[in-house]
Amino acid sequence: MTVALIWAQGNDRVIGRDNTIPWRVPEDARHFRERTTGHPVVMGRRTWDSLPDRFRPLPNRMNVVLTTDESWTAEGAVVAHDLTDALRRAVAADPELTVVMGGAQIYAAAMPSADLLIVTEIDVDVPGGDAFAPEIDPSVWQPDDLGQWTTSEKGPRYRFCDYRRIGR
Numbered sequence: 323m324t325v326a327l328i329w330a331q332g333n334d335r336v337i338g339r340d341n342t343i344p345w346r347v348p349e350d351a352r353h354f355r356e357r358t359t360g361h362p363v364v365m366g367r368r369t370w371d372s373l374p375d376r377f378r379p380l381p382n383r384m385n386v387v388l389t390t391d392e393s394w395t396a397e398g399a400v401v402a403h404d405l406t407d408a409l410r411r412a413v414a415a416d417p418e419l420t421v422v423m424g425g426a427q428i429y430a431a432a433m434p435s436a437d438l439l440i441v442t443e444i445d446v447d448v449p450g451g452d453a454f455a456p457e458i459d460p461s462v463w464q465p466d467d468l469g470q471w472t473t474s475e476k477g478p479r480y481r482f483c484d485y486r487r488i489g490r
């Protein structure tokens with residue numbers, strides 16, 4: 323069983339601003355789709371809210387949404403009220419791979435449960451960034467597959483990097 327975290331970060335580990343992702347890199351959107359399709363995804367309620375209506379629920383994936391609000395529901399979302407329950411439901415649906423897809427609160431909470439980090443580094447400065455990826459401690463995580471820097475059709479340079487937890 324693998325719990326993976328997937329995120330794209332700009333410079334200084336920025337992942338969001340004003341509850342949106344402050345860049346457009348279609349290659350990364352495709353990568354996200356390829357790495358998550360067919361597996362449950364776990365996200366915070368704010369990340370669910372940030373998805374455009376037409377993308378919710380993300381298709382061909384069980385969408386598990388974490389909220390503290392006992393009355394919250396959304397069509398196509400499996401609601402969970404704590405991370406343990408969210409991961410239990412996801413793993414029950416797919417014992418192979420569960421992918422935690424943010425945002426900052428959920429990454430921070432799920433980091434200790436993760437075995438794999440699927441990170442896109444995007445060479446972009448985001449003034450006013452207000453959501454951040456966790457730090458990747460090199461004594462805990464080793465690069466498994468460090469991609470080449472490539473220029474997006476939309477301009478920014480990006481690279482894909484997988485990290486595996488050391489010794490688990």
Ligand SMILES: NC(=O)c1ccc[n+]([C@@H]2O[C@H](COP(=O)([O-])OP(=O)(O)OC[C@H]3O[C@@H](n4cnc5c(N)ncnc54)[C@H](OP(=O)(O)O)[C@@H]3O)[C@@H](O)[C@H]2O)c1
Nearest residue numbers: 329330338341342366367368369389390424425426427428
């Ligand atoms: N670049 C990327 O790869 C990427 C990926 C995903 C998201 N993002 C960005 O990240 C930002 C959102 O991140 P965020 O940290 O503000 O929000 P978030 O992590 O998406 O969601 C936070 C919400 O999740 C619920 N929650 C958190 N911990 C919980 C727990 N232990 N038990 C139950 N519910 C819990 C709460 O919902 P309630 O308030 O309803 O209780 C909380 O307000 C946005 O800017 C988004 O665009 C970026």
